[in-house]
Amino acid sequence: MFDAVEGRILTFGGQELYDGSFGTRNAYIITIKEPHKKVKVDVAGLNGSKSENNPGGMFYQRVFHTSVVLPDGSVFIAGGEIWGQPFNEADRDIQLTPEIYYPDRDIFVPLQRNNVVRVYHSLSILLPDATVLNGGGGLCGNCTVNHYDAQIFRPPYLYNKNGTEAIQPKTPVSSKVTVGKTLRIFADADIKNSSLVRLGTVSHTVNTDQRRVPLKHTCEDEEDGYRYCTAQIYPDPGVVLPGHYMLFVMNSAGVPSKAATIKVELDFPLSYFTEEEEEVEDKKDCDMDGKQVQGMVDMIFAAARKFWNPQQPTLVTQGQ
Known part of the structure; x- marks a missing residue:
């Protein structure tokens, strides 16, 4: 996708x-x-x-x-x-x-x-x-x-x-965002496009987690070589699945940055109930914080x- x-x-x-x-x-x-x-x-x-x-x-x-x-x-x-x-x-x-x-x-x-x-x-x-x-x-x-x-x-x-290696934009600075909310990004001054790419998993030529979410961002004035940018995350968790993504920004020549790993969350905790309305599982019981996930990605x-x-x-x- x-x-x-x-x-x-x-x-x-x-x-x-x-x-x-x-x-x-x-x-x-x-x-x-x-x-x-x-x-x-x-x-x-x-x-x-x-x-x-x-x-x-x-x-x-x-x-x-x-x-x-x-x-x-x-x-x-x-x-x-x-x-x-x-x-x-x-x-x-x-x-x-x-x-x-x-x-x-x-x-x-x-x-x-x-x-x-x-x-x-x-x-x-x-x-x-x-x-x-x-x-x-x-x-x-x-x-x-x-x-x-x-x-x-x-x-x-x-x-x-001319065949020489292009200079990549600086890695954007961001950490997490909620579906439907505003993603805040600190990025190079010369930024034209940005996107989220879901972390992939491959087996037997199939990568079911491949998903790219193009972003529409706006940026304020430059400060210390960076610009403060914001992008509205599409308000549908069926489109922007919760989980971890790589955030890329691209300059006017189409050169992408190195990615920042960000976490996309839902706007409310998810709970599952039986017919007696007893809570079976809470999101926090199986969640990982950003440091744990970043450590896992680095290890992989x-x-x-x-x-x-x-x-x-x-x-x-x-x-x-």
Whole structure:
């Protein structure tokens, strides 16, 4: 879901059967904004017009691929294969060229070719510095397709037009907000856009927590290199699910900052009652404060070396 406010979901690839069939390059935008109305489905990747020579969709057929919603609303797609078979790494089937979907232009753009196969059981997840961790694959005992390595993909928005690395805006300062209330942000003076991206969880190429919430913010005058900005959070907990998000701000060149982790809360404590109206569970009994969650997030992102060192991993940077 690259735009939760508008209810826009990008879906692409896959195969007719779970395994043993060809992957597809088909792609669609599913819009679910209006309650109690039919879901709207449109072909994605038309780049302005549909024709016999331009049916839309990705550049490449894919199944068992991974994807990541980026802070600016674009979607990164990596790995996969043409013939859908778990642990299949036949040269004729693997897809090594990633691509990015840009919803504002409705176009898929192929990127620099990768050098490591990423298919069944691989993962991609957005990191707080606006890069993407792409790694793993395999997990079939002692077979040859177990990948104990990972790569860092740096999206094009982290580069200037001349190929040099862009300077990222300062990390915004914020901590928590209530659904429907005002989010207060201290950010760089040159801020054009901002968004919340929910912390992701990946398994079997599925990341059910992927959700980007674009924000509309206003800023006051600059003070000590920062501006005081506010953004109204969409007043629907079905759109802005409670939980922890990464807050990104982007400058006029589209370069995102490193993220601040913020907590989105509901406006009232949640309680569940039996027929006798006895309280069964209170939100506070299972809640975590901001420091606990930040510590957990830091541990997860720092743990890769501890977990992977016994398997002699490789971590490289993949350019645009």
